[in-house]
Amino acid sequence: MSNFLKASIGRKLLVGLSGLFLFSFILVHLTVNLFLLAGQESYNIATHFMTTNPVIQTIEPILAIGFILHIGISVWLTFWNQRARPEKFLKVDQSKSSTWPSRNMFVLGGLIFIFLVIHISNFWYKINFTEIGYIEHGGEMVKDAYTMVATSFSNWWYVVIYVAGAVFLGFHLNHGFQSAFQTIGVSNEIWRKRWTVLGNFLSVLIAAGFSIIALYFLLKTL
Numbered sequence: 001m002s003n004f005l006k007a008s009i010g011r012k013l014l015v016g017l018s019g020l021f022l023f024s025f026i027l028v029h030l031t032v033n034l035f036l037l038a039g040q041e042s043y044n045i046a047t048h049f050m051t052t053n054p055v056i057q058t059i060e061p062i063l064a065i066g067f068i069l070h071i072g073i074s075v076w077l078t079f080w081n082q083r084a085r086p087e088k089f090l091k092v093d094q095s096k097s098s099t100w101p102s103r104n105m106f107v108l109g110g111l112i113f114i115f116l117v118i119h120i121s122n123f124w125y126k127i128n129f130t131e132i133g134y135i136e137h138g139g140e141m142v143k144d145a146y147t148m149v150a151t152s153f154s155n156w157w158y159v160v161i162y163v164a165g166a167v168f169l170g171f172h173l174n175h176g177f178q179s180a181f182q183t184i185g186v187s188n189e190i191w192r193k194r195w196t197v198l199g200n201f202l203s204v205l206i207a208a209g210f211s212i213i214a215l216y217f218l219l220k221t222l
Contacts, residue, residue: 011073011076011077012077012183013183013184014069014073015069015070015073015074015077015180015183016179016180016181016183016184017180017184018066018067018069018070018073019070019176019177019180020177020180020181021066022063022066022067022070023173023176023177023180023202025063025066026169026173026206027202027206030205030206030209030210032046032047032050033209033210033213034209034213036146036149036213036216036217037212037213037216039146040135040144040146040147041135041137043145043146043149044135044137044142044143044144044145044146045137045142047127047142047143047145047146048137048142048143051127051128051143067116071109071113074105074106074109075106078106099174099175100171101171101172101174101175102175102179104171105172105175105176108168108171108172109172111165111168112165112168112169112172115161115162115164115165115168115169116165118161118165119162119165122152122158123148123149123152126148127143127145127148132144132145132147132148133147133148149217150217150220153213153214153216153217153218154217154218154221156218159214159215159217159218162210162211162214163210163211163214163215165210166206166207166208166209166210166211166214167207167211169206169207169210170203170204170206170207170208171203171207173199173202173203173206174199174200174203175199177195177198177199177202177203178192178195178196178199181195182195
């Protein structure tokens, strides 16, 4: 196992697998967030389910490990790739042979990490560890997460940060999705095109979905 982790292909495989795992979580997260557009009751019910369901609670630490693995190994790979290069080398213009996201995955990852810290402190932490108010549903008191989200998105500056984070995430996922399948060996000339099309669609869907939610609440306050 140690030899596997020391090998570049082993580390890349872990980055790819953890990335696909996080990609699936993001799709689920977006699905839950879209309940915001259905109204206060629908979103509060969805949030209550996600924060009290034992299966979800079991997955949360696994998700945290996935994030740590993905970020940690990505930084490790980038560091060693930089060290492996000679101090002086011929710079080649790769703009025509590669996409902008593929050349800036580390930068995009860093921006997403900053956004993630802001996002967790403003939503996940408040929902799970602070008193945000309750609302009755079916004879049961559930946390009023909807009002908390609506209040946050009434601030234009936070909406700007949130939309920017969603766009950065979309770019990161756009390359990461197809790259992950190539790393794990599920890609050839035919399937590479299919993964590219699917990755483009899902990355735009995710970036647009999160952005629309934030803009929806901001426009309601105007």
